[in-house]
Amino acid sequence: xxxxxxxxxxxxxxxxxxxxxxxxxxxxxxxxxxxxxxxxxxxxxxxxxxxxxxxxxxxxxxxxxxxxxxxxxxxxxxxxxxxxxxxxxxxxxxxxxxxxxxxxxxxxxxxxxxxxxxxxxxxxxxxxxxxxxxxxxxxxxxxxxxxxx
Numbered sequence: 085x086x087x088x089x090x091x092x093x094x095x096x097x098x099x100x101x102x103x104x105x106x107x108x109x110x111x112x113x114x115x116x117x118x119x120x121x122x123x124x125x126x127x128x129x130x131x132x133x134x135x136x137x138x139x140x141x142x143x144x145x146x147x148x149x150x151x152x153x154x155x156x157x158x159x160x161x162x163x164x165x166x167x168x169x170x171x172x173x174x175x176x177x178x179x180x181x182x183x184x185x186x187x188x189x190x191x192x193x194x195x196x197x198x199x200x201x202x203x204x205x206x207x208x209x210x211x212x213x214x215x216x217x218x219x220x221x222x223x224x225x226x227x228x229x230x231x232x233x
Contacts, residue, residue: 085113085124092117104170107177133179134186142186147176154196157211161204171199205231 085095092115099112108127114120133145150172158168175195179187193215200208209227218224 087115087118087120088122089120090115090118131185135192136186136188138189145179145187147172150175150192150196153211153214154200154207157200157207157214158204159210161207163204163207167203171203172196175199201231 086093087095094116095113096116097111098114098121101110102108103110103125108125111124111126113122113124115122134142135145136142151169154168154172175192178195179192197208197212197215200211209224209231212218212227213224216223216227218227
């Protein structure tokens with residue numbers, strides 16, 4: 085592993101531990117040349133997941149898109165970022181464990197909404213309003229009634 089500070093390839097692992105609820109290992113490293121420390125994460129490489137969009141086009145799964153949408157829904161809500169990432173990790177693990185390599189975007193959206201419903205009802209409604217493309221106040225109110233009841 086190259087040192088991100090000086091570029092030297094003489095680095096060593098000083099600490100290694102698994103990351104909670106994730107298939108990765110956190111490694112603390114130290115550069116033998118400059119002495120600086122840095123952290124790397126080792127993750128199991130999986131078969132790429134392909135998302136089938138509403139218009140039936142296919143594109144590679146991109147976690148960053150999910151995170152961006154969820155973070156927008158959780159904006160100014162009292163939800164720790166760690167909880168958001170854990171929820172996305174759980175959804176991602178479910179998707180990869182289904183096998184097949186392809187998943188509909190609607191299925192991803194529903195799983196994210198289920199996770200947000202548990203975390204924060206306001207974030208859930210925000211996400212649902214964009215995801216379900218509410219056309220009027222009536223459909224928005226119908227969704228709110230589901231949460232209240």
